[in-house]
Amino acid sequence: MSDASVTTQEITVVKDGHGLLFLGDPKEIKAWLDDRGLASREFATKALRAGGSAVQTAAKVSSESGRWVKLTKDSAKLLEKYGKAGAIQPGVVQKSNGQIVKWLRFENPSQLFSPAMATGVAGMMTQMALEQAIQEITDYLKSIDEKVGDLLQDQKDQIVADLIGVVFEVDEAAAIRDKTGTLSDAAWSKLAPCAQTTSRALGYALTKLQVISDKLSRAESVDKIEHVLSTAKDDVPAWLVMVSRAVQTRDKLSVIELERAYAELPEVLEEHRLGIVEARRERLGKVKVRIDALREVLELSADRVREEKLLHPFAVDSVLAILDSLMEQTSQFSKGLDIEMDEKVIERAPEWLDVAGKIAGDVASGAANGAQQLGGAIADGAGALGEAAGKGAADLGAAVADGVQGLGKAIGNVDLKKAAESLPFKLPFGK
Template sequence: MGVVQAKGQGGGIKAIVQFSSGNASKLANPALLAGAAGIMAQVAMQQTMDEITDYLAAIDEKVDDILRAQKDAVLADMLGVDFVIEEALTVRGEVGRVSEVTWSKVQATSGTIGRTQAYALRQLEALAEKLEGKTAVGDLAKATKDAETKVREWLAVLARCFQLQDALNILELDRVLEAAPEDLDQHRLGLKTARRHRTEHIARTTGRLMVRLDAAAGTANSKVLLKPAASRSVVKSSNEAAAGIAEFQELLGIGAGREALEARLWREAAVDVKDRVVVAGADGVDAAKRISAEGVDAAKRLRTETMGKAKAASEKVASRLAQQSSRWRREAE
């Protein structure tokens, strides 16, 4: 028997309690502890799934419509995977466990999810490749407009892949607990490592695309005097696409933050040129050549500064991933 006393001097008795040691050994049972860790992992996955559902609703993207619009067989198969996993989760909720029959229906879906994720990442890499090496503002305007339209669609597909993989992992942990509870803890750690690898791959791909978008905006700003409308279009589209990437990265916990770039005004560029003419204090071909050279140098400096900022943002993402990986390894140990 024991008492619970109020805090502070002279505190009165608040309750009388009884301590029992009969089940104490169960609390230290490795199998029970492993089961608890597995349940906590499932809760964390379910939370991420709910957050992704909110994300898809917030960006007003119906990923099923996107998948249906695609003719590629890899994406078409995802519709079937979605149905099978949702059905298995419903049965699990009613029965309270994942039977062998239920698991047999979903265990092969991981391959389809992986192929679809790889396909979506390749589409994002292709958008980055279209931006690479382009210096003509007209070409950049077309490429960034294309990216603005497609980036959110492929990010929505990626988000759905991540959501379905977490759902499958929840079912898998339940099945291991049912069939081989002694392996549950190691299996949980294995799933955690695989999830980290998926997240890192996504971070690298989306980070490279963001660097290209920022570089395109910097190039456009440096040429606003010659192509004002196209330059503003490049900056606007780059900001829209990059904002979508930053939001998606934040959802997965890999975001480093990003400030939107401002489109340089034509008037500002014209004033800069005028000021250089006045400072030069001379007319003629030689002065014009010097001003032209200065303009080229300024454009190069602006592009270099933009690339530097973009690289710093990418390195920040990599640093954050490294810190997360270190923390995950410590938790696993």
């Protein structure tokens, strides 16, 4: 590739636990990433000026900006292809038009930037990850039924009302920050109580979901499970929305907090960043535990319900449909919040005729086995019967006569045809 018409564009890559930062010509980077189907976000230049320093080593690139890519299975494949884990590894990639792009990967930003700049870049990368998470939750909330949002609005709980108020406050503050580039002390002071409110709302919503899980766990029959689901089918999606809103709002607060820290308190930026990352990890960990528990209960409830298909065919189908819908909603929720969860599917009950046929077969088999056992018992007891007859034939005859008369009266009061027709299966014998 010594042709003078082919220029080499150097791209520097910084990796952390959440994403990849590509420094260089943003247009070149975007085109290259687009070719590989990787979505990216523009990286703001102010992070590269953190601490009042200009870009040093990074000044080799054509621009003080670039693109950020979320670390996923697809983007990780780039590292596997062009980089080697555990060390700085240069790689060479070629664009579709033949242009060579040099890839330089640095695991530690401090090897590329001064300490102050490395801290600023790390903070900005965390902010980019948060903004990506915020957008994904926004997309999730847009994708679900609008009625769910209305259900949350209709909740009379004060904590729900408080969260809705905080959402407005934080969005307004973010709008001011975007327009002015900063946030005044007065505006920041208004946001101070918001973190506690979002935490309280998150805990409240998770508790409500736990209550529903407990009720389903205690419901042992299809009618009791159906009763719990009569309200849970609306409450579960409403509380999932509240959890999403609480997590999203807390992420927005964290973004504002990070910007304020590296603008006014750069010396504590790294502490803020690490604290925010760890707090979010613990927050999502609590959400995962509670949603996993709910999904497990949904699955167990479905298993119990399917056993009652013969006697309650319509109720079982209705309940399984609701359980399946709730399971699907928790799957959408987990994807929207980027929480990994095991795949769970609510299996439908077999057809009623299949269930009835199996039971009829079991009844027939049981009847045959019972007949054999009865025949053996009669044969074994023949001698004993003869001996008993010899000792008290008169008493035995009287008892049998009374028993036959009583049995005849009982049978005479029963419409055997209707009884047979009402059975959920045909009897395995004739009239």
